[in-house]
Amino acid sequence: MLCARTVFRCFRAVEHFADRLTGAAGPYFVGLAVVLITAGALCFFTVILPSLPFSLLTVPICFLIAANLYLHYLWVCTMPPGFADEPENPPDRTVAGWLWGKRRGRMQNTTISPAYVGNCAKCGSDKPERTHHCRICKRCILKYDHHCPPSGINQCVGLYNERHFVLFMIYFVLSTACFSGFGYQHFFLALGIYPYDWSYFLPPWVFVLVYLLSSILCLAVAIMLSFHLWGIALAETSVESHDFPAYRAKAKSRGTTFVNCYDLGKRQNLQLFFNVGPLGHSYLTLVLPLRISPYTNGRAWAKRHGLSRHQGIDASDEFTDDEEHSIIP
Ligand SMILES: [Zn+2]
Numbered sequence: 266m267l268c269a270r271t272v273f274r275c276f277r278a279v280e281h282f283a284d285r286l287t288g289a290a291g292p293y294f295v296g297l298a299v300v301l302i303t304a305g306a307l308c309f310f311t312v313i314l315p316s317l318p319f320s321l322l323t324v325p326i327c328f329l330i331a332a333n334l335y336l337h338y339l340w341v342c343t344m345p346p347g348f349a350d351e352p353e354n355p356p357d358r359t360v361a362g363w364l365w366g367k368r369r370g371r372m373q374n375t376t377i378s379p380a381y382v383g384n385c386a387k388c389g390s391d392k393p394e395r396t397h398h399c400r401i402c403k404r405c406i407l408k409y410d411h412h413c414p415p416s417g418i419n420q421c422v423g424l425y426n427e428r429h430f431v432l433f434m435i436y437f438v439l440s441t442a443c444f445s446g447f448g449y450q451h452f453f454l455a456l457g458i459y460p461y462d463w464s465y466f467l468p469p470w471v472f473v474l475v476y477l478l479s480s481i482l483c484l485a486v487a488i489m490l491s492f493h494l495w496g497i498a499l500a501e502t503s504v505e506s507h508d509f510p511a512y513r514a515k516a517k518s519r520g521t522t523f524v525n526c527y528d529l530g531k532r533q534n535l536q537l538f539f540n541v542g543p544l545g546h547s548y549l550t551l552v553l554p555l556r557i558s559p560y561t562n563g564r565a566w567a568k569r570h571g572l573s574r575h576q577g578i579d580a581s582d583e584f585t586d587d588e589e590h591s592i593i594p
């Protein structure tokens with residue numbers, strides 16, 4: 266268990282280092298990402314897809330994956346993450362249009378408690394719990410996860426775009442895995458290993474380059490994704506998963522046990538994050554490129570029965586933004 270936690274923290278550190286490194290590329294990274302994704306799509310749809318069997322089945326599935334990939338990337342880049350100083354949005358905000366999935370019903374069996382609200386010393390905004398001040402955006406972000414340079418110009422991942430962030434990673438891993446899995450014969454053909462001619466309009470070196478990039482990025486993003494999904498299953502944001510080991514140690518030193526008050530069990534944590542299941546939207550919203558609102562507007566949170574705050578620590582033990590942001594940008 267100790268070893269798993271150490272590995273977890275090492276990957277977190279690598280992820281944060283990568284965030285800083287890519288931050289140097291700034292907005293150019295978005296353009297580069299769009300070019301790379303488009304190059305990948307072009308290679309896949311012109312070279313690999315025509316050779317796949319059962320075209321009536323595989324073609325629509327591949328187009329659906331591509332639509333999810335592009336749209337979730339667009340939304341994570343363009344949707345505001347949720348600023349604490351803006352007017353409250355109702356949690357059941359319904360926006361007309363086909364992009365928004367319809368909600369099944371209201372949450373009846375889950376207790377949603379109003380959030381404790383503090384005040385930000387840096388920007389003066391109200392600061393409901395789980396809100397953090399982003400020193401890059403210079404604003405308070407509801408359910409702040411991290412500031413993600415690859416996702417756009419100073420764009421935070423927070424309450425309203427975190428679902429798109431994770432779904433983008435899921436579809437990125439899925440599409441690059443399909444590219445690598447179904448394209449290896451074309452890769453060998455492009456390298457000249459097979460005794461056949463390269464008969465596609467794309468130059469073989471482009472395919473080789475995109476194939477190699479796709480395989481490497483598939484692995485890298487899959488590792489990032491697995492840690493994000495594990496954090497979601499534990500009902501922890503990136504900031505919280507960084508803080509909680511210290512809270513656990515503090516609680517242990519007092520002879521008690523730390524309990525995350527947002528942790529309702531892995532299954533329900535995942536359902537709440539994606540806002541699907543018996544209490545939320547249809548599971549179909551995970552496979553169709555739809556925008557849906559989170560279950561909360563960031564001013565109230567579903568909490569473990571009987572807990573209004575984390576068990577095992579006092580409110581004064583919780584880290585401030587200064588301490589957190591010394592490590593997480
Ligand atoms: Zn602030």
Ligand SMILES: [Zn+2]
Pocket residue numbers: 399400401402403411412413419420421
């Ligand atoms: Zn930010």
